[in-house]
Amino acid sequence: DTGVSQDPRHKITKRGQNVTFRCDPISEHNRLYWYRQTLGQGPEFLTYFQNEAQLEKSRLLSDRFSAERPKGSFSTLEIQRTEQGDSAMYLCASSLEGEQGKQPQHFGDGTRLSIL
Amino acid sequence: GQQVMQIPQYQHVQEGEDFTTYCNSSTTLSNIQWYKQRPGGHPVFLIQLVKSGEVKKQKRLTFQFGEAKKNSSLHITATQTTDVGTYFCAGRRPGANNLFFGTGTRLTVIP
Numbered sequence: 328d329t330g331v332s333q334d335p336r337h338k339i340t341k342r343g344q345n346v347t348f349r350c351d352p353i354s355e356h357n358r359l360y361w362y363r364q365t366l367g368q369g370p371e372f373l374t375y376f377q378n379e380a381q382l383e384k385s386r387l388l389s390d391r392f393s394a395e396r397p398k399g400s401f402s403t404l405e406i407q408r409t410e411q412g413d414s415a416m417y418l419c420a421s422s423l424e425g426e427q428g429k430q431p432q433h434f435g436d437g438t439r440l441s442i443l
Numbered sequence: 444g445q446q447v448m449q450i451p452q453y454q455h456v457q458e459g460e461d462f463t464t465y466c467n468s469s470t471t472l473s474n475i476q477w478y479k480q481r482p483g484g485h486p487v488f489l490i491q492l493v494k495s496g497e498v499k500k501q502k503r504l505t506f507q508f509g510e511a512k513k514n515s516s517l518h519i520t521a522t523q524t525t526d527v528g529t530y531f532c533a534g535r536r537p538g539a540n541n542l543f544f545g546t547g548t549r550l551t552v553i554p
Contacts, residue, residue: 383540
């Protein structure tokens with residue numbers, strides 16, 4: 328399967344702990360996106376990379392959140408000092424380069440984060 | 444900020460009935476994409492609309508983009524149980540990089 332891969336699928340942690348998620352995009356895709364999705368809502372944009380450059384960050388991405396894509400391939404999303412409100416599904420998507428925003432995004436299965 | 448609203452939030456139909464979900468943006472969109480998310484799954488791309496008034500069909504699914512490029516609709520003819528899931532529209536403002544996803548319409552098909 329050459330789709331978008333995310334790890335872990337589930338993460339349960341205590342409030343105040345740090346967590347890190349990984350996303351492996353489709354290999355030929357140079358664009359990578361992170362979203363957060365809560366129950367009954369659509370995905371909310373968090374941040375976007377083109378190759379290794381982080382080009383845009385949402386206001387939802389507080390200073391406790393950081394994302395990297397060091398070699399332009401896989402990406403990590405770290406949340407420091409987790410809070411109850413961070414509980415959500417974190418989705419990664421990738422797309423081909425093309426006219427901005429007009430390429431289909433391919434989503435991974437997500438990492439479900441539960442904060443105790 | 445930009446908001447993309449969808450109605451209805453939920454829809455229950457008998458198998459064989461038609462279904463429509465409507466997507467409305469507070470701002471003009473450059474393009475709109477539609478995604479389907481099955482229960483427990485991830486969003487899967489269905490189609491993209493770019494031109495004002497554009498209509499596209501995929502078998503029993505018909506997608507429309509409004510003349511003002513601020514609204515869109517998805518119509519499913521003769522629903523089947525395989526159509527179950529949540530349908531999201533996602534729009535992009537001109538010059539913006541990211542997509543704004545709608546609130547979604549959750550479709551249940553009763554056999």
